[in-house]
Every structure is written in structure tokens, then in C-alpha cells.
Amino acid sequence: MTDADRLPMPLGEAMYSMRAIRRLKPDPIPDADLRTIIEAATQAPSGGNGQPWHYLLIRDPDQRAKLGALYHEAWWAKRRDAGIHGPDDIPESDRVTRSAMRLADEIGAAPVIVLLLATAHGAGAMGSVIPSVQNLLLAARALGVGGTITTLHADVDARVRALCEIPESMQIVYCLPLGYPRGRFGPLNRHPAASVTSLDRVGAATDWD
Amino acid sequence: MTDADRLPMPLGEAMYSMRAIRRLKPDPIPDADLRTIIEAATQAPSGGNGQPWHYLLIRDPDQRAKLGALYHEAWWAKRRDAGIHGPDDIPESDRVTRSAMRLADEIGAAPVIVLLLATAHGAGAMGSVIPSVQNLLLAARALGVGGTITTLHADVDARVRALCEIPESMQIVYCLPLGYPRGRFGPLNRHPAASVTSLDRVGAATDWD
Numbered sequence: 001m002t003d004a005d006r007l008p009m010p011l012g013e014a015m016y017s018m019r020a021i022r023r024l025k026p027d028p029i030p031d032a033d034l035r036t037i038i039e040a041a042t043q044a045p046s047g048g049n050g051q052p053w054h055y056l057l058i059r060d061p062d063q064r065a066k067l068g069a070l071y072h073e074a075w076w077a078k079r080r081d082a083g084i085h086g087p088d089d090i091p092e093s094d095r096v097t098r099s100a101m102r103l104a105d106e107i108g109a110a111p112v113i114v115l116l117l118a119t120a121h122g123a124g125a126m127g128s129v130i131p132s133v134q135n136l137l138l139a140a141r142a143l144g145v146g147g148t149i150t151t152l153h154a155d156v157d158a159r160v161r162a163l164c165e166i167p168e169s170m171q172i173v174y175c176l177p178l179g180y181p182r183g184r185f186g187p188l189n190r191h192p193a194a195s196v197t198s199l200d201r202v203g204a205a206t207d208w209d
Numbered sequence: 210m211t212d213a214d215r216l217p218m219p220l221g222e223a224m225y226s227m228r229a230i231r232r233l234k235p236d237p238i239p240d241a242d243l244r245t246i247i248e249a250a251t252q253a254p255s256g257g258n259g260q261p262w263h264y265l266l267i268r269d270p271d272q273r274a275k276l277g278a279l280y281h282e283a284w285w286a287k288r289r290d291a292g293i294h295g296p297d298d299i300p301e302s303d304r305v306t307r308s309a310m311r312l313a314d315e316i317g318a319a320p321v322i323v324l325l326l327a328t329a330h331g332a333g334a335m336g337s338v339i340p341s342v343q344n345l346l347l348a349a350r351a352l353g354v355g356g357t358i359t360t361l362h363a364d365v366d367a368r369v370r371a372l373c374e375i376p377e378s379m380q381i382v383y384c385l386p387l388g389y390p391r392g393r394f395g396p397l398n399r400h401p402a403a404s405v406t407s408l409d410r411v412g413a414a415t416d417w418d
Contacts, residue, residue: 007221011351012213014220015252015344035417039402043224044343045358048305051399055406063409117368117411122271123332127382130336131358134253134343135224142220149340150253165410173336190260193248200272201374202326208244 006036009142017186018138021146024102024110024179034112037178040139044132053129054117056164063163070106070160071175075104076155081153103148103177110177114147115164118171126173134176146160146181149174215245218351227347228394230355231312233388237320242352244283246387249348253341262338265373266323273374277317279369280384283362284313312357312386319386323356324373328381335382342383355390358383 035153038055044053058067084090090097107113116133118125133149140147152160160172194208247264256260267276293299299306316322325342327334342358349356360367361384369381403417 002221002225004219004221004225007224010213010217011220011223011347012216012249015216015249015348016211016213018252018254019353020254020258031416035402035415038406040221040224042399042402042405043227043397045227045229045346047360049229049398051405053405054411055388055402056411057406057415060397060409072264114361123335126332127335127339130339131343131346134340137254138220138342138347139224149256151256161416165412167411169410188252189258190251193244193251193264196251196260196262197247197266200265200269201330202265202376202379203374206266 003036003039007018007040007139007142014141016137016188017203018141019186019188020148021181021183021185022099022148023182024106024146024177025182025199026109026111026113029145029180030112033145036143037139037145039135041136042133044135044169046128046131047124048077050128052119052125052131054119054170056115056117056166058113058115058164059111064110064113064156065108066163067160070110070163071150072104074098074156077153077155078151089135100150103150107177110179112178114176115160115166115172116174116176117166118173119169121171125171129173136176140178141185144180145178147178149175149176151175212245212248214251216348216351217370222233223347223350225397227350228395228397229357230390230392230394231308231357232391233315233319233355233386234391235318235320236389238354238387238389242354243321245352246345246348250341250345253344255337255340261328261334262341263326263328263379265375267322267373268320268326273319273322274317276322276369276373278374279365280359280361281345283365284309286362286364288362290381291383309359312359312409316386319388321322321386321387323385324369324375324381325385326375327382328378330380334380338382342385345385349387350394353389354387355394356385356387358385360384
């Protein structure tokens, strides 16, 4: 069986049901599936095919707990930057943020946390590794594994580097918890394509509905 | 038929054969397929589901020719920044760069050029729109359409904005020519996943082969 054969789900089904999963079961992900997910990520294109990515899989329970505590601190540091200082500042109606807040409490219990690293600094390297995240999440979806894209914060950067022995030459791009969903995949909530598309000049509508 | 049903290709087949296609036939892409491709792009995740993307489809022949000339200038400006001043500085053995150089001559003949825009400036907005590019290219692949991710250059930014009426509030992220390939899709040339993956700490190998 080739790696490609391990992902038989139709492309459309994967794309149209791959929503952010923030509530994860603690059940482990089989190593073979984790490998299929990372293999898929590495099939993405990158500038000049430079492949400036590195996938750091945090699976050891003690490492996950320590990274989880730093993630929690980073999440609240990002909120503080936005003028939010505690749960009371986040309305119950803001479900995405409430869900993200819960993830910040629980992320250490995800069976795997992927730190997506770029092997160089700067926007070019960052841009070159991000398409691979979409492959990673689509492959995970096809195997029943959920996750979401999150970021850390400058406040914790040095400590995450120390914990995970990330060299200064590398850039921490994203932090992705992975696991089996407590809820369901899809449907997604997106604006219609016609509302975000122009033809030849910005503002000139397509004739799509 | 739902949008998802229009993309029945197995996920693995799409991912493992979606390589950069830089030699394109001039044949038009049916509008329904173009729409399916953009719809798929908009299913990607983004920070806080903010969906800060805009797809500008350059299809008018005169617009394509003008953008193609600016792309050519941008491509050589990027080479100049890297100390390359003409075709003689690019060895025949550097096939990716020779192929990209040819694309810079021919891009105006691609049936569609997509300018991926972010509706805000900064690395956050840039990062939020890039996963959608991978959905776009995978959906294109599933419909037999090829393309590649390219960038422009500061030298031409103002003129591209004027040509395409791109407001200052938007950021030009990528430029993607799309069309039917003159060559074939896949196979890809990628480093093994094990060589770009660590477990718990950077440098600690997985037990993958």
C-alpha cells in the first residue's frame, strides 16, 4: 500500500467537513496514522521546493503537560494584547473564543501536539511551510483525527524553545493539537465564494450567484 | 450535486500528484470548474474563522497580458535581488529556476491568473489566507487543472494595484497561474517525512524508517 492509498476519502468530503476541532479525546493516535498525516503534509509545495519545514511531535505526557501550561499562558497573553483579561470579558455568545479558551485549558491532554517549525526566519519561510498545514489537517480528517491551527506568543517563545530544544535558527510557526474529536466533523460556516471573488478588477463581480 | 460531490478524487491521489505545473495550455477553464476551485479554497480554516481572503481572477486577455508583463518584471527583480542578472546566470541544471523563468515569459497566456489577496496587512492575515491556497491547488488538481504558487515584488506592487484596482487596505499575497498542464501531474520529489520530523525534542528521531 502506498502512502497515497492510505487516504482514500474523496477530496471534496475531506475539505467540506474539515472544521476546527478543539475538543479532543485523550485516546492515542496510532503511530502509522501519525506518520501518514506527516507524510501527507510534506507533499505540499514550497518556494523553490525548498521544503523548509520541520514537524515536532509532542507526545510524551510530561512534555505535553509542560507545553500545555505554556500554551495556556500564551493564549491569555494574546487575549491581554486584545484587551481581554479573563473569562468574564468573553461573552457566552462568542462561541469560537469560548471554545478556544477551553482548548487553552485542555491542550495538554491532546494525544499529540504538533509544533510546525520553519527552518529559517522571515515571512518567506513562514509562507512556505503553511500550505503543508492544510495537507496535514485534511489527511488527519480522512483518518478521523481532528485538530486546529493555533499560534503561541512572544512571551513564551524562549521557554518553548528550551523545553523542546528548538534551535534559534528555526521559527515556531504554528501549534496544532491533534486527536479524535469529542464532537463531529463539519459542516463548515463560510462566506459564499462569490462574495470573496472578483473578476479582472477588485469589486467587479463574477456572474456566480 | 453539492460542491463537495464535484471533487470525488481520493485525497491521497490528489495530494501525491499535485506538483507545481508551470507549462500551461491556453485552453479556457470552464467557469463552473473555476467556481468549484474557489469554493474549495474558501473551505480552508483561518484565524478565528475570519476568512480574510479575496480571490481576484484575471481572465480578460488584455488584463492578463498587462499583468504578465508586470509579473515578468517582478520575476527578474527577485532574481536581481539574488544576484542573478540574466538567463546566462541560471545553469541549465537548475531545472526549477529555468522552468520558473519560462513561466515568467508565458504567464500572460495562462487562461486564468489568480491573485490571492488578504483583506488586511501583516503576517497574521497572510498566514490566515495561505492554507486556502492548498485547497485551491488540490481542487484544481482534482479537476485536471494545474498551477503554481508565485510571488510578485515590491517594484511592481503599485502598478499591479492600479491595474487591478486593489485597495490599499488589501495585501497581495500570491499570484497563481492556472490552466491545463502541457506535461503531467506528479510524482513529487520530497524529502522523507522521517527526515523532517522529531519526537518531543528537535533532533530526537521518530522510529519511522
